[in-house]
Amino acid sequence: MNNFELYNPTKLVFGKDTVSKLGSLVEPFGKKILLVYGGGSIKKSGLYDRVLSELAAIGAAVHELPGVEPNPRLTTVHKGVDIVRAEGIEFILAVGGGSVIDAAKAVAAGAKYAGDPWDFTIGKAKIEDALPLGTVLTLAATGSEMNGNAVISNWETKQKRGLGSKLVYPRFSILDPQLTYSVPRDQTVNGIVDIMSHVFEQYFTLTDGVPLQSRFAESVLLTVIENGEKALANGEDYEARANLLLAGTYALNGTLPNGVVTDWATHGIEHEVSAIYDIAHGAGLAIIFPNWMKYVYEAKPERFAQFAERVWGIDPSGKSADELALAGIQATRDYFTRIGAPATLGELGIGDDQLDRMADEAVQFGPIGSFKKLGKADVKRILEMSL
Amino acid sequence: MNNFELYNPTKLVFGKDTVSKLGSLVEPFGKKILLVYGGGSIKKSGLYDRVLSELAAIGAAVHELPGVEPNPRLTTVHKGVDIVRAEGIEFILAVGGGSVIDAAKAVAAGAKYAGDPWDFTIGKAKIEDALPLGTVLTLAATGSEMNGNAVISNWETKQKRGLGSKLVYPRFSILDPQLTYSVPRDQTVNGIVDIMSHVFEQYFTLTDGVPLQSRFAESVLLTVIENGEKALANGEDYEARANLLLAGTYALNGTLPNGVVTDWATHGIEHEVSAIYDIAHGAGLAIIFPNWMKYVYEAKPERFAQFAERVWGIDPSGKSADELALAGIQATRDYFTRIGAPATLGELGIGDDQLDRMADEAVQFGPIGSFKKLGKADVKRILEMSL
Structure with a gap:
């Protein structure tokens, strides 16, 4: 066995109807929220409305980054960073599967970095700071809900690369198995x-x-x-x-x-x-x-x-x-x-x-x-x- | 499967010669340290000297609570709380097995509470604040190095009771298997x-x-x-x-x-x-x-x-x-x-x-x-x- 360090500060909130805890989980981090999601399946399932209603109950102002792709793209990350800066976002909430969470992590780190977040994936820069983020997971697959890694695709260069940092562990992740019924x-x-x-x-x-x-x-x-x-x-x-x-x-x-x-x-x-x-x-x-x-x-x-x-x-x-x-x-x-x-x-x-x-x-x-x-x-x- | 929450912020530092990381792990928490240990086996093994030298290297002022019993006693916890208050201790370092770590947790919580820490074990009070603590583990047994629980014995009433809180998770725990050779x-x-x-x-x-x-x-x-x-x-x-x-x-x-x-x-x-x-x-x-x-x-x-x-x-x-x-x-x-x-x-x-x-x-x-x-x-x- 080699030497190792183990550190995982993500709070996992697991089980039936745990989305009801979203408001109290988000509240300590601020009221200006960027909601990140994918192609719209959360609208069909009703989850989008439940999330908005939980956030409304704590008086949050919600901005949106919709349409994150299954292989999340750098251009989408750029869009997210722009919104964070324009609106003074305090907390990023990813609602979806791994690609949505990965995009949210890249936005969280990119928003605190003057250069292109792609730099994190090619070793040109190290993540030194990041906005806090949380997740509501809708798919059993990724693991991204409880780690500090993300994978981003650069469609211009046709490259897919990873970034990682202790700073982009989700602060909390809500896992309700019922949300995966419609997968x-x-x-x-x-x-x-x-x-x-x-x-x-x-x-x-x-x-x-x-x-x-x-x-x-x-x-x-x-x-x-x-x-x-x-x-x-x-x-x-x-x-x-x-x-x-x-x-x-x-x-x-x-x-x-x-x-x-x-x-x-x-x-x-x-x-x-x-x-x-x-x-x-x-x-x-x-x-x-x-x-x-x-x-x-x-x-x-x-x-x-x-x-x-x-x-x-x-x-x-x-x-x-x-x-x-x-x-x-x-x-x-x-x-x-x-x-x-x-x-x-x-x-x-x-x-x-x-x-x-x-x-x-x-x-x-x-x-x-x-x-x-x-x-x-x-x-x-x-x-x-x-x- | 029932609903649950999982949250464990302890950083585990595992492996050969990891005591060398002690200084850098303690440093963010302050320079006034209470060193908690047991009957003296750490002196025989040389660990005591290594710990003091690591702490000296960061310029820490070390006070001591030695002699923690195998079933750690409330009277020992009281002693520790007194030292914390008298010396303005900022961080508690437990070096030993489960009883030492448990005593350190009770001191950490007791120091921030006006009443008797025994109150935490009988439901008379809830832990609302605690000093930060870390551990160097010397025995495979307890699990206390990575959780928020402790068991204390009240020798006057012949009672042994537990206390628990998210606030007394060790901030770090150093686990070097070599330290258990002499057990x-x-x-x-x-x-x-x-x-x-x-x-x-x-x-x-x-x-x-x-x-x-x-x-x-x-x-x-x-x-x-x-x-x-x-x-x-x-x-x-x-x-x-x-x-x-x-x-x-x-x-x-x-x-x-x-x-x-x-x-x-x-x-x-x-x-x-x-x-x-x-x-x-x-x-x-x-x-x-x-x-x-x-x-x-x-x-x-x-x-x-x-x-x-x-x-x-x-x-x-x-x-x-x-x-x-x-x-x-x-x-x-x-x-x-x-x-x-x-x-x-x-x-x-x-x-x-x-x-x-x-x-x-x-x-x-x-x-x-x-x-x-x-x-x-x-x-x-x-x-x-x-x-």
């Missing part, structure tokens, strides 16, 4: 893949001596696998939705990587695909992750064998570590297919014409990953396997 | 029992639909069971000590009870025993917990059956839920005995003459527990089973 089937599927992929990035490690972190990761995976299919069978199964939601938060709130060298190569590769083709993050991960697994498992087959046995319940008797590992990878692929996630880039209409560019971009700052360090040729091969 | 065998054993007992109180629940919390709890138990025996076999096994230490923190940092109705009856009963006999908390729990289990399991044998199967690896085939449950309870008792924990109050020289009084005290505020509600007769019966 469409394909988004529920993408969320399941997204959560599992977050765990994979932290679970497949060469670090030894981390049994607690490994078991925690397996706990999240088993919970998602069991409850994902239940939520797909019945979108209004409260327990299934609640367990998916909580698993999504724990997948990325700092519980799993303590003292572990994590990987994140697959996310890096997927970001290059969705930066060019604007596909759903979960769909890209469902395609690429099993291929990454096949490409890298030989670096430590025992880790993948443990995964096969503990997560997929595959009987180890008579199997070599390699055989077990491959059976676990196949079980992962089969699960993704069973819930309706895509298996090839071809299914999304993506051909081989940009592989070189994507591979170049993925390794522009050097080799990626840690389970097996990947250079350009490795990334290109994984993308070819995904066609 | 004697009996204290390591008590720590193992203590950690497992904390998990039991939250795991044995009637709440349904909490698979993630259950698996997290099982993860902590499995990690402690595996690493406890390793740490006993070799006190300087870094990985074993590190895993015990981290498991102890996760057993009680708010990860396990999310949305779960917890029990805590056994802790209530043990507190009455150690309030009168001043025995080690872990020893008392090792005796009482398996008897509590036998007394209550019929309220939901399936929960205990799951425990037997997942934690102790007992093959369920051909066994009824009751048989599996009892096999799991026996495995628990056997493990405690195998690591050298006591099985009966008699082994500690405790007879049946105070059972009535202890049972009375345990239920003085009404029935205790939730898995099965226990009245006076139930508590007395569990104590009799423990003789």
Whole structure:
């Protein structure tokens, strides 16, 4: 186990009808609120009206940044920063899924920085200050509701990059599983893949001596696998939705990587695909992750064998570590297919014409990953396997 | 799953030689420090000198509250409050195990309260303010390093009671597994029992639909069971000590009870025993917990059956839920005995003459527990089973 620091000040407010606590949670931070949301599904569901009514009850003045894209764009962040400055915004409230929360974080940090917030993603500037923000989560997937990270897309340069800081942890996040009842089937599927992929990035490690972190990761995976299919069978199964939601938060709130060298190569590769083709993050991960697994498992087959046995319940008797590992990878692929996630880039209409560019971009700052360090040729091969 | 809030602002600084970060962690809070510690083992180990040298490096003025007892006493808390007031202390630093940290929390809250800090434990007053505190942990057991709870003993009235507040979460806790190398065998054993007992109180629940919390709890138990025996076999096994230490923190940092109705009856009963006999908390729990289990399991044998199967690896085939449950309870008792924990109050020289009084005290505020509600007769019966 390596040395680590764990610090997560986000207050999680979880459960039925917890939106009713919004006013008292926002009030300490001020009355001038920027409400950030996406394509309008919160208007259809009635959540928008409930949020406005909670904010009206504390006498808040609400400005809006609507229309945040599924891969949130830098231009949208710029718009948000402009509103914050023009209106003297004191608090940012993100109502939506990961992209909405990520945009809100970038606005929160960008508003306190004289340059372009894109600078945070390319190492040109460090976040030194940020407006406080809170969230009402509507989708089990992101983990962004309880961490200090965000991913932003620059559509001009076709780049998708991350930023992170302790200063952009949400002050609170409201998680009502009922708010996820109306999530469409394909988004529920993408969320399941997204959560599992977050765990994979932290679970497949060469670090030894981390049994607690490994078991925690397996706990999240088993919970998602069991409850994902239940939520797909019945979108209004409260327990299934609640367990998916909580698993999504724990997948990325700092519980799993303590003292572990994590990987994140697959996310890096997927970001290059969705930066060019604007596909759903979960769909890209469902395609690429099993291929990454096949490409890298030989670096430590025992880790993948443990995964096969503990997560997929595959009987180890008579199997070599390699055989077990491959059976676990196949079980992962089969699960993704069973819930309706895509298996090839071809299914999304993506051909081989940009592989070189994507591979170049993925390794522009050097080799990626840690389970097996990947250079350009490795990334290109994984993308070819995904066609 | 029930509604819940999760908030834990303690910064955990975990790993080898992390005491070197003490100065920079303390500095933001001020220069007038109250150093709280126990019977002097930190002087023998050299930790005391390292801490003083770290504090000297930031120019801190250090006052001391030494001699905190294994069951920390109200009189010691009073002493600490007096020092804080006389010296204008700005920050409290607890260096030691759970009792030292608990005493520091009571001092931190007591110093900001005009009455007797005992009032916090009997519901006569609520903690409205507290000095900031931090910890350097030297024992895997308590969980107090990452929560807002403390237990104090009133030796005059022979009562042991808890206090709790968001205001007494440590601002930071330094956990260096090497600091636990010198923990004697009996204290390591008590720590193992203590950690497992904390998990039991939250795991044995009637709440349904909490698979993630259950698996997290099982993860902590499995990690402690595996690493406890390793740490006993070799006190300087870094990985074993590190895993015990981290498991102890996760057993009680708010990860396990999310949305779960917890029990805590056994802790209530043990507190009455150690309030009168001043025995080690872990020893008392090792005796009482398996008897509590036998007394209550019929309220939901399936929960205990799951425990037997997942934690102790007992093959369920051909066994009824009751048989599996009892096999799991026996495995628990056997493990405690195998690591050298006591099985009966008699082994500690405790007879049946105070059972009535202890049972009375345990239920003085009404029935205790939730898995099965226990009245006076139930508590007395569990104590009799423990003789």
